[in-house]
Amino acid sequence: MYLPWSYIHSFECNACGICCSHFSVPLRPNEALEISRKLGRYYVEIRKDRLFLRKESRSCPFLLSSHLCYLQMLGMKPRACKLWPFYIFKNPEYGRREEAAFSSKLGTFYIYVDPRCPGIAIGRPTEKLMSAIEEAVEIWLGLRREQVLTTSSLKALARMGHESMPKIAQIEDSWLLSSIGPQIPEIGELRNQSHRGALYRLE
Numbered sequence: 001m002y003l004p005w006s007y008i009h010s011f012e013c014n015a016c017g018i019c020c021s022h023f024s025v026p027l028r029p030n031e032a033l034e035i036s037r038k039l040g041r042y043y044v045e046i047r048k049d050r051l052f053l054r055k056e057s058r059s060c061p062f063l064l065s066s067h068l069c070y071l072q073m074l075g076m077k078p079r080a081c082k083l084w085p086f087y088i089f090k091n092p093e094y095g096r097r098e099e100a101a102f103s104s105k106l107g108t109f110y111i112y113v114d115p116r117c118p119g120i121a122i123g124r125p126t127e128k129l130m131s132a133i134e135e136a137v138e139i140w141l142g143l144r145r146e147q148v149l150t151t152s153s154l155k156a157l158a159r160m161g162h163e164s165m166p167k168i169a170q171i172e173d174s175w176l177l178s179s180i181g182p183q184i185p186e187i188g189e190l191r192n193q194s195h196r197g198a199l200y201r202l203e
């Protein structure tokens with residue numbers, strides 16, 4: 001069951017990787033096309049006329065052992081992954097209209113949260129949560145690509161034992177993709193290596 005955003009106190013992604021292991025990732029056609037073209041058709045599957053990222057051994061093949069997302073490093077992280085655990089609609093699709101309504105300078109949206117994310121705490125919403133939701137709305141509308149509050153922080157990654165992480169924003173920047181051009185390494189080579197190793201190979 002999804003909860004209206006106003007039931008949520010805070011969200012901090014702790015990089016646990018649960019969302020990358022337990023759920024299917026729906027793709028938009030342009031995302032499926034880009035992943036197929038740059039990484040291989042294998043990584044996109046069609047189920048009942050819908051496009052999904054193919055999972056391997058019940059996990060996303062792009063989840064690195066450092067708990068970072070290889071697609072994020074390439075500037076190709078799907079929108080569904082960027083928005084999790086938030087679900088954004090123009091109408092109150094899951095009910096509780098008043099509690100789900102979120103108004104910002106961009107308009108009124110109806111926002112629900114999946115409480116299965118361990119980074120979610122229930123309670124009175126904080127300012128930081130509202131800023132994270134504003135960021136999610138901008139991503140949903142296609143007004144921004146960079147994630148700051150809706151992804152794991154360096155502190156969270158360090159707590160998980162992944163010290164010396166470069167800035168997520170640096171990884172997200174498209175300079176990485178443009179600098180490696182068509183020579184994107186095989187994901188199979190990368191996913192069991194540390195993030196530092198992966199970056200080393202990409203450079």
Ligand code: SF4
Nearest residue numbers: 013014017019117119
């Ligand atoms: S979004 Fe939630 S489930 Fe996904 S890695 Fe972060 S804390 Fe874990």
Ligand code: SF4
Nearest residue numbers: 020060062063069081
């Ligand atoms: S694409 Fe990245 S964020 Fe999405 S499920 Fe895979 S590893 Fe996780």
